[in-house]
Amino acid sequence: MGSISAEAVKQLREKTGAGIMDCKEALSVCEGDLDKAIDQLRKKGLATAAKRAGRAMTEGTVQSYIHMGGKLGVLVEINCETDFVSKNDNFKDFTKNIAMHIAAANPVSIRREEVPQELIEREMAIYRAQAEDLGKPEKMIDKIAEGKLEKFFKDNCLMNQPYVRDPGITISDLLSELIAKTGENIIIKRFIRFQIGE
Incomplete structure (x- = not known):
């Protein structure tokens, strides 16, 4: 892979806000693929965020x-x-x-851990009833309801x-x-x- 263009680095910086050296490194690792470099920087950001999680915020x-x-x-x-x-x-x-x-x-x-338990139970009852109404087999009803609950967490x-x-x-x-x-x-x-x- 040849040298990374300044334009590619600029584009990546604009999209992610990461530093110049981080952008160059991500583009180099990802052979100039902008989308892959964005993912690479996101993963790095997530790892960094996890490391900092224990520090006090006042x-x-x-x-x-x-x-x-x-x-x-x-x-x-x-x-x-x-x-x-x-x-x-x-x-x-x-x-x-x-x-x-x-x-x-x-x-x-x-966060999902903060959704009130009674709301989760109410949603699960609705999803189970919907699956039953569709005539789904008993052993699939819970799986279907759990899948819909996952989507509920994503949406809410x-x-x-x-x-x-x-x-x-x-x-x-x-x-x-x-x-x-x-x-x-x-x-x-x-x-x-x-x-x-x-």
Whole structure:
């Protein structure tokens, strides 16, 4: 593989926000394939994020987003480790985008572990009843219901949702990219979404 073009590095930087040397290395490893290089950088971001998970987060921000002429509003708390990162433009953009995403995608919880048990049981009862109505054999009903529950988690848990501005990545991927960029542990701590008439 010859030298990596500056244009390819620039494109990869724009798409991922990763550093120049990381972009060059990923393109070199992936023989200039942009899509593969993006995946490579994402994996690296995920590994970095996992390493930082134990560190304390005492800084951050509460971001608001108001939509539809005041008919829909979101407050989200996002924490980081230092005041320096909380004032960083990448962090600020991320918090705005997450608040906007929550307004649009209406998640039930941040993570699947936080979905209330009674909601899971109610969904499972509905999925089982649907499978029974279709005349599915008894031994397949639970499997079908579990498959539909997985889809429910994907659609309704913030971290699993496809990002509204780029459905090719999840909110979890977006967060990992920010962690890789800032070098700090960052967490979406809590949110509340208000909609008139709900």
